[in-house]
Structure formats: C-alpha cells, structure tokens
Amino acid sequence: MAILLGSERLLDSSRLDGARVGIVCNPASVDGRLRHVADRLAAHPKARLAAIFGPQHGFRSDVQDNMIETRHGHDEVRRVPVYSLYSEVREPTADMLRGLDVLMIDLQDVGVRIYTYIYTMANCLKAARAHSIKVIVCDRPNPIAGVQVEGPVLVHGFESFVGMYPIPMRHGMTIAELARLFNDRFGIGADLEIVEMEGWRRDMYWDRTGLTWILSSPNIPTFDTTLVYPGGVLFEGTNVSEGRGTTRPFELLGAPWIVAERFAAAMNRRELPGVFFRPVMFEPTFHKHAGKASAGCQVHVIDRGTFRPVETGVALIEAFRASDPNRFRWKDPPYEYEYERMPIDLLAGSSALREAIEAGVPAADIAESWREPVDAFLKLREPFLLY
Numbered sequence: 001m002a003i004l005l006g007s008e009r010l011l012d013s014s015r016l017d018g019a020r021v022g023i024v025c026n027p028a029s030v031d032g033r034l035r036h037v038a039d040r041l042a043a044h045p046k047a048r049l050a051a052i053f054g055p056q057h058g059f060r061s062d063v064q065d066n067m068i069e070t071r072h073g074h075d076e077v078r079r080v081p082v083y084s085l086y087s088e089v090r091e092p093t094a095d096m097l098r099g100l101d102v103l104m105i106d107l108q109d110v111g112v113r114i115y116t117y118i119y120t121m122a123n124c125l126k127a128a129r130a131h132s133i134k135v136i137v138c139d140r141p142n143p144i145a146g147v148q149v150e151g152p153v154l155v156h157g158f159e160s161f162v163g164m165y166p167i168p169m170r171h172g173m174t175i176a177e178l179a180r181l182f183n184d185r186f187g188i189g190a191d192l193e194i195v196e197m198e199g200w201r202r203d204m205y206w207d208r209t210g211l212t213w214i215l216s217s218p219n220i221p222t223f224d225t226t227l228v229y230p231g232g233v234l235f236e237g238t239n240v241s242e243g244r245g246t247t248r249p250f251e252l253l254g255a256p257w258i259v260a261e262r263f264a265a266a267m268n269r270r271e272l273p274g275v276f277f278r279p280v281m282f283e284p285t286f287h288k289h290a291g292k293a294s295a296g297c298q299v300h301v302i303d304r305g306t307f308r309p310v311e312t313g314v315a316l317i318e319a320f321r322a323s324d325p326n327r328f329r330w331k332d333p334p335y336e337y338e339y340e341r342m343p344i345d346l347l348a349g350s351s352a353l354r355e356a357i358e359a360g361v362p363a364a365d366i367a368e369s370w371r372e373p374v375d376a377f378l379k380l381r382e383p384f385l386l387y
Contacts, residue, residue: 003209006138006176006195007037007106015136015193016047019101022092024053024085024124027061028108028214037106037138042078049080050100055107055120056086057217064218064286086116090161091123097131104136108216109175110226111142113154114162114233114347116336117216118175122164122182129190136193139176139386143206143213143226144304146172146387151230151310153373154349161336163349168374169310170230173381174200180384196386205304219249227301231313237344237354239329240320241294245284252282253316254296256289257324264297267319274307276300296320308367314353315363330354 008031010016021041023029029037041049057063058070059082070084083096097103103124107117121137128135151169159165165186173181176194183192206213206223213223220226225248232250235242243252254260260279267277277297284290299316301307321328335343345351356366 003032003141003200003211004198005031005140005211006197007031007040009198010104010136010138010195011037011040011044014046016044016102016104018046020048020050020099022051022053022097022100022103023049024055024103024105024107024120026054026057026059026107026216028216029106030212030214032211034212037104038075038078041104049078051080051096052078052082053092053096053124054082054084054086056116058084058086061215061217085120085123090120092127094131097127097133100133102134102136103128104138105175105179106138106140107175108140108214109142109178110216110220110229111144111170111172112230112233113151113167113169113171113349116161118178119161119164121175121179122188125179125183125188125190125192129188132191134191134193136195137176137179138195139174139197141197141200141204141206141209141211142172142174143223144170144230145205146174146202146385148172149374149378150308150367150370151374152349152353152370153377155352158341158345158350160338160341160346162346166377168370168377169349171377171381172202173384174386177381177384177386180386181381185380185384194386200387202385202387219244221247221249224301225250227304227307228299228309231309231311231316232299234310234313234317234344234347236335237331237342237347238317238320239288239331240296240317241284241288243282243284244287245290246282248298251299252280252296253299253320254280254282254294255320255327256292256294257327258295258320260295260297263295263319263323267297267316270315272308272312272315274301274303274305275312276302311363311367314357314366318357318363321357
C-alpha cells in the first residue's frame with residue numbers, strides 16, 4: 001500500500017502560499033520519491049523557505065554522539081541560515097524565528113520516549129506560542145507501529161531532554177499524535193496544525209509502508225534497529241556496549257568479560273517471546289570498549305508481534321550484571337546535560353527500574369509493574385490518535 005506522507009500532502013496543497021517558512025528537518029525528511037522537504041520548499045512557487053532548523057545530530061545528521069553540539073551555519077545551496085537546536089539552545093530564539101509566518105516540522109521519530117526529536121518538537125511548539133507563530137507538524141509513520149505500548153512511564157522529577165512528559169518507553173504514537181498530546185494535554189497551547197498521512201494504519205511496521213528507510217540519526221541505520229531500540233537504548237545507562245562503533249548498534253550488545261556462547265545460551269533458555277540471541281564477538285571502533293574485543297549477543301527479532309523489546313532489554317541487563325557484578329556498572333553522569341541523576345534513571349524515567357534490578361527482581365515481574373501505568377496512558381492518549 002502506498003503511503004502519502006504529511007509533508008507531501010502539505011506541499012501539494014496551497015496551505016503555504018504566501019508564507020515565509022522555517023523547516024525543522026534532517027536527512028530523513030524525504031518524501032516517498034526521496035525528495036528532501038527543504039528542496040521541495042525551496043522550489044515552492046508561492047512559499048519562501050526562510051530558515052532551516054536541525055535537531056540533535058544536526059541538519060546533516062553528521063554528528064555522532066550525545067552531548068556533541070552542532071553549530072549554526074548557512075546552507076549554500078538553498079541560501080538560508082541553518083540553526084542548530086542542539087547547541088547553546090534547545091529552543092528557537094526570537095532572532096531565529098523573526099520574520100517567519102510558519103514553522104514546519106518534518107522529523108522521523110522511532111516510537112521511543114527517549115528519542116530527542118519529539119522534545120525538539122515540543123520546544124518548537126513552546127517557542128512558537130511565545131512568539132505567535134503557527135506550527136505545522138507533518139505526520140510520518142511510527143516505524144514500530146502504533147499498537148504495542150510497553151515500558152515504564154516517566155515519573156515527575158525525572159524530566160530531561162530524553163523525557164519531558166509522562167509517557168511509556170514505547171509509546172505507540174506518531175509524531176503528529178504526540179504533538180497533539182503535548183500541545184493539548186500537557187498544556188503547551190501553540191497554534192498547531194496537523195497534516196495527517198494517507199494510507200497508514202496503526203498495525204503497520206515500516207517495512208509494510210513501501211517507504212525507503214533513511215537513517216533517522218547516525219545510530220539508527222536500519223529499520224531493524226528500531227525494533228530493538230526501545231530496550232537496547234537502556235544500555236546507554238550501563239558500561240556494557242550497546243553496539244555503538246559497529247554497523248549494528250542496539251542489536252549487538254557486549255562486554256569484555258562475557259563468554260558469548262554461554263551468555264547467548266543462557267538468554268535463549270529464558271524463552272523470551274519473539275526473539276533469539278545469537279552469540280557474537282565484536283570490536284567497537286569508537287565509544288565504549290573501543291578497540292577491545294567485546295562478547296555478548298546479537299538480538300534477532302523473529303516474531304515482532306510477540307516480541308517485547310523493553311522487557312527483553314531489562315532481562316539482558318540483568319544477565320550482563322549477573323555475569324560479573326564486580327565489572328558491571330551503571331554509567332555515571334553526565335548524560336544529556338544532566339549532571340546529578342543517574343543516566344539509567346533518566347532513560348527509565350525513574351529510579352524504580354535500577355532499584356528493582358539491584359534488588360534481584362526478575363524482568364517479568366518488573367514488566368508486570370508497568371501494566372497499570374501503561375493502561376492509564378492508553379486511556380490518556382486515546383483522544384489524540386489520528387488513525
């Protein structure tokens with residue numbers, strides 16, 4: 001089935017006629033024919049592209065790691081300023097917005113609470129409200145579909161740039177649905193317009209859309225990455241490699257103290273649904289354990305309908321910790337510009353996950369503790385769903 005993206009519907013309409021437009025985008029902001037939204041705006045016969053805004057990793061998505069800021073610049077091809085929203089500011093300033101009629105957002109989310117693009121969007125909504133500018137969010141598919149919802153819900157007091165609002169780790173919403181939720185339920189109150197997709201259904205994973213996957217950020221290279229990312233990202237809060245510095249980040253997990261075959265066999269004996277753990281060794285070229293042999297497993301999703309990525313991630317952390325409690329460590333701050341709270345707590349949305357793992361609570365019981373908050377979230381999100 002052909003999917004018509006929100007950006008295509010907007011740019012094929014007359015809704016931008018006469019407007020000076022700023023666009024929040026990156027290399028994944030392409031349409032079904034791989035045309036970049038900034039190019040389409042620059043060629044628009046009746047609208048003017050006036051500014052480009054880049055999220056974390058930059059407009060060109062060329063900056064690799066967290067807490068590595070991108071600089072402002074100038075686009076020599078489209079002849080407009082390029083403003084970084086992952087620099088000394090996270091929110092567009094009055095000078096950046098001056099002269100704009102519309103701020104258009106076309107970013108590819110991956111369906112996970114900690115992905116910073118959705119908070120760049122929230123910050124843009126806040127700035128637009130403060131400066132009386134209209135925001136148009138163009139919808140895109142949630143690559144891991146919009147049915148399954150899983151994981152801990154962020155608790156007040158643990159807000160950060162990897163979690164501003166009380167939503168589960170895997171939220172099951174599109175970026176435009178999140179925009180409505182943030183703007184209305186969480187009180188931003190911007191002048192917001194949504195341009196929906198045509199042809200997308202909630203049960204659609206990315207490989208059913210007919211669209212080409214473009215790296216949404218440097219460490220989300222393939223659609224397969226998105227399947228494991230909701231759980232694999234928790235390893236950013238540990239000293240276990242999450243596969244950064246390899247060609248399969250978040251699928252490859254390992255540490256120098258592991259015997260791969262024993263580790264993978266033990267994980268497979270747990271009989272977690274929809275997943276197989278294959279023993280691997282790898283040597284990251286950068287990041288944790290760079291240049292050192294690490295062993296562990298590759299996470300292979302064999303049934304996405306039953307696979308529970310967050311629970312699987314918790315089970316894997318338990319196993320790495322149990323394999324050598326003296327060598328396993330939680331990562332110390334800072335993380336995403338938080339200098340006091342533990343990175344794992346920011347990722348999980350509270351200290352409860354870390355404390356449960358330290359207390360020896362099994363992953364299945366930890367996952368059961370998410371049930372009531374997730375059920376409450378499902379009711380909360382219902383009025384904001386578009387499909």
